[in-house]
Amino acid sequence: MIQYNPRSWFSLIFDVYSRYVIKLLFPLLLFVGVFTLLLCFLVIDVFNLHYGGTIAFHSILGVILGLFLVLRTNTAYDRWWEGRKLWGQLVNDSRQIAIKVDAFLPKEATEDREYFRRMIPNAAFAIKEHLRDSILIGEMDTINDEIKNRIIKSKHRPNMVNRLLYDRVMKCMKEGTITAEQLFILDKELKGFTDIVGACERIKSTPIPYSYSMFIKKFLFIYAITLPVSFMWDFGYWTVFIVMLAFYFLVSIELISEEIEDPFGTDINDLPLNEIALKIKRNVSEILHD
Amino acid sequence: MIQYNPRSWFSLIFDVYSRYVIKLLFPLLLFVGVFTLLLCFLVIDVFNLHYGGTIAFHSILGVILGLFLVLRTNTAYDRWWEGRKLWGQLVNDSRQIAIKVDAFLPKEATEDREYFRRMIPNAAFAIKEHLRDSILIGEMDTINDEIKNRIIKSKHRPNMVNRLLYDRVMKCMKEGTITAEQLFILDKELKGFTDIVGACERIKSTPIPYSYSMFIKKFLFIYAITLPVSFMWDFGYWTVFIVMLAFYFLVSIELISEEIEDPFGTDINDLPLNEIALKIKRNVSEILHD
Amino acid sequence: MIQYNPRSWFSLIFDVYSRYVIKLLFPLLLFVGVFTLLLCFLVIDVFNLHYGGTIAFHSILGVILGLFLVLRTNTAYDRWWEGRKLWGQLVNDSRQIAIKVDAFLPKEATEDREYFRRMIPNAAFAIKEHLRDSILIGEMDTINDEIKNRIIKSKHRPNMVNRLLYDRVMKCMKEGTITAEQLFILDKELKGFTDIVGACERIKSTPIPYSYSMFIKKFLFIYAITLPVSFMWDFGYWTVFIVMLAFYFLVSIELISEEIEDPFGTDINDLPLNEIALKIKRNVSEILHD
Amino acid sequence: MIQYNPRSWFSLIFDVYSRYVIKLLFPLLLFVGVFTLLLCFLVIDVFNLHYGGTIAFHSILGVILGLFLVLRTNTAYDRWWEGRKLWGQLVNDSRQIAIKVDAFLPKEATEDREYFRRMIPNAAFAIKEHLRDSILIGEMDTINDEIKNRIIKSKHRPNMVNRLLYDRVMKCMKEGTITAEQLFILDKELKGFTDIVGACERIKSTPIPYSYSMFIKKFLFIYAITLPVSFMWDFGYWTVFIVMLAFYFLVSIELISEEIEDPFGTDINDLPLNEIALKIKRNVSEILHD
Amino acid sequence: MIQYNPRSWFSLIFDVYSRYVIKLLFPLLLFVGVFTLLLCFLVIDVFNLHYGGTIAFHSILGVILGLFLVLRTNTAYDRWWEGRKLWGQLVNDSRQIAIKVDAFLPKEATEDREYFRRMIPNAAFAIKEHLRDSILIGEMDTINDEIKNRIIKSKHRPNMVNRLLYDRVMKCMKEGTITAEQLFILDKELKGFTDIVGACERIKSTPIPYSYSMFIKKFLFIYAITLPVSFMWDFGYWTVFIVMLAFYFLVSIELISEEIEDPFGTDINDLPLNEIALKIKRNVSEILHD
Known part of the structure; x- marks a missing residue:
C-alpha cells in the first residue's frame, strides 16, 4: 500500500494511476477516441448528414450506468474494507x-x-x-x-x-x-x-459473479460506442473529446473497483x-x- | 461457477450470456422490437401523425426504474454473497x-x-x-x-x-x-x-416477495411498451433500435438479478x-x- | 405466501395484485384521473389558457420522490428479510x-x-x-x-x-x-x-415513524395533484393518461412497501x-x- | 409514540405535523416565500429585466441535494431503528x-x-x-x-x-x-x-457530525435562495409558489430526520x-x- | 467535538467552517473562480466566439459525480460512527x-x-x-x-x-x-x-484506497475545469458565479468526508x-x- 496524504489535493490531482489502470485505460481510451473520430469524419465530412437528435436517451442510460458503477465500487470497497477488518482482527x-x-x-x-x-x-x-x-x-x-x-x-x-x-x-x-x-x-x-x-x-x-462483471463491461462498451451518435450533431468534432472524457470517468470507476476488490496483492491499493x-x-x- | 479473469475486458465484452439469460432475453427483445416497429409503421406511414412530444416523462420514470433495478441487483448480490460466506464458514x-x-x-x-x-x-x-x-x-x-x-x-x-x-x-x-x-x-x-x-x-x-417481483416486471413491461410513444416523433424508425437497446439494458439487469439470487445451483454464476x-x-x- | 416462479415473466406481468393493493390503488388512481380530467377541461376548454411551462420542476422532484420511495422499499424489504431470517434461525x-x-x-x-x-x-x-x-x-x-x-x-x-x-x-x-x-x-x-x-x-x-409515513403520503399526493400543471400545456388531454401512469408506479412502490413491511400475517406476500x-x-x- | 394506521392514506395526507416540525417549517417557508416575492417584484416590475436562463444548473444541484437528504434520512432512521432494537433486546x-x-x-x-x-x-x-x-x-x-x-x-x-x-x-x-x-x-x-x-x-x-449538519443546512439555504433566479424568467410570479413547494419538500426531509434521529424523547415519533x-x-x- | 444544537438552523447556516475546511476550500474556490473568469474573458471579449452548446453532458457527469461523493460521505460517516460505537463499547x-x-x-x-x-x-x-x-x-x-x-x-x-x-x-x-x-x-x-x-x-x-481518493479529486477537478465550457455560452460572466457555487457544494462534500473519516483527533468534528x-x-x- 502506498503511503499518501489524503489531504494534499494538488499532488493527488496530478499524480499518475497505478500501472494496472494505465495499462488498461489508455488502449481503451484510444480505441474509443479513434472510433469516434472516424464516425464523425464519416458523418460530417463524407456523408454530410444532418439530424436533430437529442441526448435524452443517453442521459437516462448514463444515470443508470453511473448508478450501477457507483454501487459496484461500493461493493468492491466493502470487500477491501472487510479484508482490512480481518487483518485488524488478526492483530487483536x-x-x-x-x-x-x-x-x-x-x-x-x-x-x-x-x-x-x-x-x-x-x-x-x-x-x-x-x-x-x-x-x-x-x-x-x-x-x-x-x-x-x-x-x-x-x-x-x-x-x-x-x-x-x-x-x-x-x-x-x-x-x-x-x-x-x-x-x-x-x-x-x-x-x-x-x-x-x-x-x-x-x-x-x-470475484463478483460472472454475469454481473460481463454485463457491466458490455453496458459500458455499448454506451461508449453509441454515445457519439447522440452528441455529434450538436458538437461536431468536439464529440471526440467529450466521448473520451465521459468514457474516461466511467471506465476509471470500473477499473478502480477491479483493483480494490482483491486487496491482498502487492498493488499500490492493496493492504499493507x-x-x-x-x-x-x-x-x-x-x-x-x- | 465459471472460472474467468475479471480483468480481460475484450473477452468479457464479446462473450455470450448464460443459456438462461439468452432463452428469456431474446424473445422479450424480439417482441419489444416488433411491437415498436408496428407502432412506428402505423403512426408514421399509415396515419401520418405529428406531435411535439417530449421525453421528460420517460426520463423521470427511467431514472426511478433504473434505481429500482440497481437496488434489486444489490439485494440479489447480497444473497449470493451471503451464500458464499456461509460456505466459507463451512470451510472454517x-x-x-x-x-x-x-x-x-x-x-x-x-x-x-x-x-x-x-x-x-x-x-x-x-x-x-x-x-x-x-x-x-x-x-x-x-x-x-x-x-x-x-x-x-x-x-x-x-x-x-x-x-x-x-x-x-x-x-x-x-x-x-x-x-x-x-x-x-x-x-x-x-x-x-x-x-x-x-x-x-x-x-x-x-425468493424476493411476490408483489415486489411482479411489480418490477410490470413496471419494466409498461415502460418498454410506452417508450416508443415518447421517442418516435423525434427519431422515426430509429426508435426501434433505441427502444430495443434501452430494453436490453434494463431487462438484463433484472435477469442477472434473478440468476444470482439463487446461488446453489449449477449455473455459470452459481457458487463452486x-x-x-x-x-x-x-x-x-x-x-x-x- | 404464494408459491410462484420468479422466472415466468408472462404470468407475472399479467397477474393481478393482492386484494390489499387493489383496494387502495384503484380509488386513488381514479381520484387522480378524474381530478386531472377536470383540470384539463377547465384549463383547455373552459378558460382556454396557454402557457409555456416546463416540466423541469417536476423532474427534479420526481427523482427525489423516486429515490425516497425506492429507499423506503428497501427498508421494508429489510424488515421482511429480517423476519425470514428469524424464522430460519428458529428452524436451526x-x-x-x-x-x-x-x-x-x-x-x-x-x-x-x-x-x-x-x-x-x-x-x-x-x-x-x-x-x-x-x-x-x-x-x-x-x-x-x-x-x-x-x-x-x-x-x-x-x-x-x-x-x-x-x-x-x-x-x-x-x-x-x-x-x-x-x-x-x-x-x-x-x-x-x-x-x-x-x-x-x-x-x-x-411501523416506520409516523412523520416519515405521513410525509411520504403528503409528498406523493401533492406531487400527483400538481403534476398536471406541468404536463397539460404540452400534452392536452393525454395528461390524464400520463399522470395516472406516473401515479400508478409511484403509489405501487409505496403500497408494496406497506404490504411487505409486516411479514407475519396471511397475505400473499407474508412469510410461510x-x-x-x-x-x-x-x-x-x-x-x-x- | 403516536399509534397510527400506516394504511389509512386519507387521514395521513391531511394530518398535521408535529409541533416541532411546524414551529420550524412555517417561519422558514414564509421567509423563503417573501424573499422570492420581493425578488420577483424587483426583477419583473421594478427593473423589468429579461433573461433566457435555464434551470439545468438547479436541476443537477437539486438531484445531488435530494440524494444527500435522502441518505441523511436513512441514517436518521437507522438510529431510530437501532434504538428500537435495543429496547426490543431489553424485553428479551x-x-x-x-x-x-x-x-x-x-x-x-x-x-x-x-x-x-x-x-x-x-x-x-x-x-x-x-x-x-x-x-x-x-x-x-x-x-x-x-x-x-x-x-x-x-x-x-x-x-x-x-x-x-x-x-x-x-x-x-x-x-x-x-x-x-x-x-x-x-x-x-x-x-x-x-x-x-x-x-x-x-x-x-x-448527533451527526457538526460539519455535516452545518453543510446540509447551508446547502439547503443557498439552494432555496438561488432557486428563484432560475425559475422566475419562465414562471413569473408563479415562482413564489414553486420555490415554496420545493423548499417545503426538501426542508421537511431534513426536519423529519432531525426528529427521528433522537428517538428516546416524548415526541410523537419517539419510541414507546x-x-x-x-x-x-x-x-x-x-x-x-x- | 463542538457542542451544538442541531435544531438551531439560523446559527448553523451562518456559522463558519472549521479551519481545515476553510484552509483548503478558499484557495480552491479562488483558483476555479479566476480560471473561469479568464476563460470567459478570452472567449467572450477577446475571441468573441459563439456556440450553441448544451449542458446535458455536464448534467449526466454531475449526477454521477454527486452520487459518488454522497456515497463517499456515507462511507466516511460509517467510519466516524464506528469509532463512536467503539468508544461506546469501551464505556460499557x-x-x-x-x-x-x-x-x-x-x-x-x-x-x-x-x-x-x-x-x-x-x-x-x-x-x-x-x-x-x-x-x-x-x-x-x-x-x-x-x-x-x-x-x-x-x-x-x-x-x-x-x-x-x-x-x-x-x-x-x-x-x-x-x-x-x-x-x-x-x-x-x-x-x-x-x-x-x-x-x-x-x-x-x-484512509480510503489511494486510487479511490485520487480518482475523486481528479474527477472533481476536471469537472470544475470543463464546467465553464458548458455554461458560458448561455450565462456569460454569470458563469463565474455559477461554477464557483457548484464547485463549492461538490468540494465541500469531499472536504467534510475527509474531516470526519478520521474521528480520533481534536478537530471540531472529532469524537469527544x-x-x-x-x-x-x-x-x-x-x-x-x-
Missing part, C-alpha cells in the same frame, strides 16, 4: 493470545512463553504468504528443524501454524500449567485465526500486509518479553 | 473441528481420528446435495454399512451427518478421551453446521460448491492424517 | 436442540426424549399464533392436561413453552441425565427462542409460517425418533 | 433472566424469586428515566428503604439496578441456590443490560418506552409468579 | 468490569477493589493518547512507581494497561478471591479492550474522547466506591 487476536498466555503461564515457564512469543506472529506471516500464493517462509521464526519441516511439508500452512499453537496449548494443559477453563478462553482467539484465514481466502477466490505482520511481531514480542 | 468450521479433534484426542485414538477424518467432509457433501434436491451420496465416505443405511434412510441428511458427529463426540466423552470443557469448545463448530444448513435453505427457498467441498476434504485429510 | 435452533438432546440423553431416557420431541415444535406454533394475535392451540401437541392448562392460562404463550422446556432441562439436570456443561450448551438455543420471539414482536409492533412450523415438527420428529 | 433479556431465575432457583426460594420479580423490571424504568434526564423513580418497585436509598443516591441509576441484580445473584451463589455454571449463563443477559444502556446513551448524546417498560413488568411478573 | 466494558469485580470480590478485598477502581479508567486514557500519537500519561492514575514505570517504558500502552488488569485478575484467582468461572466471565470485557484498541487503530491508520474517558472514570469510581 495475536495480541490477546499473547496477553493471556503471559497471564496464565507461571513465571518459570520461560520455554513455553518463548515458544508462543516466536510462534504467534508466524500465523500472520503464513496467512500473508498463503494469500499471495507464495511458498516463502523466510520471514517466519521456525524455532527448530522439526517444526520447520512440518511447516514446509504442509500444504496449508496457516492451518499448520494454528495446529502447532493448539498442540502447545494442549501440552501445557497436560502439564497443568494451563487449566481447562483457560483453554476455553484461549480457544476464542485460536478459533479466530481459522476464521480469518477462511474469510481472506473467500475474498481472494471469489507486510507492515501489519511486522507490527504483530513487535507487539507480541513486547508482551511476552519483559 | 470443518478445519477448526479437525484441528481441535486432532489436538484433543490422545495419540492412540487412531480409530476416532479416522472417523472424524472421514465424516467431517461428509457434512459439506450432504449440504451440497441437499441444496440441489439430489439424493446422491456417491461423494460421501460412509465408513460402514450401518452408517450408510442411516444416511440413506434419513430424510434430512445434513442433520444426520451432524448427529453422527455429535454421537461420536459423546462416545469419546463417555470414554474419557474428550472432556466436558472440550465438548463445549467443539460445540461451537458443530452448532455452526446446523446454522449453515438452515441459512442456505432459507436463501434457496425464499463442488470445489469447496473437495477443498474441505483435502484440508481435513491433511490435518487428521500426518 | 429447534433442530440443534433436538440433536443435542438426542446426543446428551442416555438411551433409556425415552420419556424425556419423547417430551422434547413433542414440546420443541410447540415453540414455533406458539410464536406463530402469538404473532397473529390468535389464541388457537390446536396445532400444538400439549402432551397432558396439566401442561395444556398452563399453556392456555398463560398470557404470553411463547414464554410459557420456553419455560416448559427449561423446566424439563433442569429436571434432567437434577436427575443427572444432563450435566452442568451440557445445560450451558443447550442454553444457547433456548436463549435463541426468547430472542426470536422478541425480535418478531418488534417487527410486528413498530405454517410451512416452516410444520417443517420444524417433521425435522425434530425424525431426529428424536429413530 | 428481561424475559430471559426471569425464565432462567425461575428455572434455576429451587421451589422454596420464594424470597429470591420475589426479589427478581420486582427488581428486573426496574432496569427498564431506570434506563427510560435516565435517557430522559429525569430523576423520577415513582414507577420503580424499590422493595425496601435501603434499596430505595441506594437507587436515589446513585448518580447512574441503570448501573445501580444492574449491580443490585448482580449482588443478589452472587448472594444466591454463595448460599448454593445458584451454581457457578448458572451464574455464567445469567451473565449473558446481565451483561446485556449494560450494553443496552451504553448504546442508548451513545445514540442520545451523539413507557409501553415497553410496562410490558416487561407484565411479562416478568407472569413468569415469576405462578 | 469498563462499567461492566467494575460491576463484576465489585460483585465477585469479597467485602474485605478493599485493596483489589481500589486497584481496579483506579486502573480500569486508565484503559480509556491510554487508548485516547495512543490514538493521538501522544506520550502524555498525566491523566492516568498510575497507583505506584513500579506500575508507572512499566507504563512509561511500554511501547504500546493500551496493551500494557490490559496486561496489568489481567495480571491482577490472575493474582486474585491464585489467592482464591476470584474463581475460574468468574475469570471466564471477566474475560469477555478484557478481550473487548483489545478489540476496541485494534479497531480504533484500524480506522486511524487506513476526553469527555468519554472522564465519564468512564466517574462511573467506575461510583461503582467501586460506595
